[in-house]
Amino acid sequence: MEKIIKPMSGYLTLILTLVFLAVSIALFVNSQGNGWMITIGVILTLSAFFLSAGLIVISxxxxxxxxFFGKYVGTAKENGLLFVNPLYTKQKISLRAENLESSRLKVNDSMGNPIEIAAVIVWRVADTYKAAFEVEDYEQYVKVQSEAAIRHLATSFPYDQFEDEHATITLRGGGEKVNELLEKELSDRLAPAGIQIIEARISHLAYAQEIAGAMLQRQQATAIVAARTKIVEGAVGMVELALEQLSKKEIVHLDEEKKAAMVSNLMVVLCAEKAATPILNTGTLYQ
Structure with a gap:
């Protein structure tokens, strides 16, 4: 478990180290072969280097x-020039937020279709003890586990509702819900390393190249069918309204054969992709 410590200021130690070095240099220069002065100078020099080993600068x-000899003492987060036991082993860990953009992974969605998926993840170290001691290399751990989480997400849902009409969540249409699921998956996987997930979002999502063309044609065909269905529904309503108004206002009386011909002509005009070119009948309806 992380333990925060507050080391003493290092400015006094810095001044003392410089004084020791200055005095030792003066002793060496003025020793003139005096063994005691040389010995004291060596001791002061070694003391200066020993004290300087305990100085740390934290941005x-x-x-x-x-x-301390393999035993966790604590984590120093206070900024500035600080002094700790020179015998301490010091491991630097950044607490800044970092971006990870995964490579484009080729996986199968829940329906077995090959897709390409990638994500952008914003993370930071929240527990320095876990990051330092619970995993071997926390940055590599983040990379590997992030790719595993993205693969698991991709295989859990269909790409879109063309594949599974009853799916409540799809990778393409899930939006924020898919991102929330990815964040939760990442948080669970990276918790042992003391990593906090700030944000995770899908940055790339597409069918794999080998099926992209076929899927595009399928989507286009589905869109065309849906559009035609709406056109036919509208045309039927318009024809029904036209017959009803003609009958109600007694503008013209049509038998069943002429009604069928009129319905056929109106449906052709209303459902055609191009504008119809009318042919005018200058005689009667029965000529």
């Missing part, structure tokens, strides 16, 4: 994980 959103 904003950075930390140092401190261990």
């Amino acid at each position: 904003p959103n950075h930390s140092r994980v401190l261990t």
